[in-house]
Amino acid sequence: MIYTVECSFTDPAAENEWNAFYSNEKLPALISVRGFLTSQRFRLSGGIPSAPTYLAIHTISNEGILESADYHQNGGGNFAKWQPMITAWHRNIYGGVDLFANVTNDQRVLISNESGDALKALGFQVLHLWATGLDRTPMERWVAISGNLPDPAHHLKADGVCVYVPMGSQLQSDST
Numbered sequence: 001m002i003y004t005v006e007c008s009f010t011d012p013a014a015e016n017e018w019n020a021f022y023s024n025e026k027l028p029a030l031i032s033v034r035g036f037l038t039s040q041r042f043r044l045s046g047g048i049p050s051a052p053t054y055l056a057i058h059t060i061s062n063e064g065i066l067e068s069a070d071y072h073q074n075g076g077g078n079f080a081k082w083q084p085m086i087t088a089w090h091r092n093i094y095g096g097v098d099l100f101a102n103v104t105n106d107q108r109v110l111i112s113n114e115s116g117d118a119l120k121a122l123g124f125q126v127l128h129l130w131a132t133g134l135d136r137t138p139m140e141r142w143v144a145i146s147g148n149l150p151d152p153a154h155h156l157k158a159d160g161v162c163v164y165v166p167m168g169s170q171l172q173s174d175s176t
């Protein structure tokens with residue numbers, strides 16, 4: 001099961017500090033929560049300009065984790081300082097994938113909220129995700145991971161596809 005968190009950030013002067021907090025404090029705190037299996041963060045590099053800039057993809061064992069005391073004490077929250085600068089914030093739980101793949105620095109995550117056709121036309125194996133909890137918007141997503149492409153810009157020709165680059169390695173819990 002996949003838990004996604006998406007947002008944009010409106011204060012360029014504080015963005016480096018925000019990214020350091022999220023990548024170096026928030027993600028390790030989340031992966032320490034029982035039931036969080038993987039966590040990885042991405043930044044939009046092309047596609048739909050109105051899409052959220054940041055995307056975190058977590059593999060979780062079940063939806064109840066987000067209501068657990070462990071999550072609320074160690075993983076959830078901690079955003080009071082950043083809240084005024086966060087926009088386009090969306091959280092979703094998706095079925096369709098049991099464990100999200102580790103995306104290496106030379107790979108890209110390609111996402112369409114419209115259909116998998118554009119991604120299939122580019123020759124990618126496509127994962128179909130469907131919303132099962134939280135915002136449930138979009139209800140469906142199609143995801144592909146590009147393989148070791150030196151220039152991912154040609155993927156932008158596919159209408160409705162967002163291209164995300166990894167902001168670091170995938171964190172994995174001891175139970176993955």
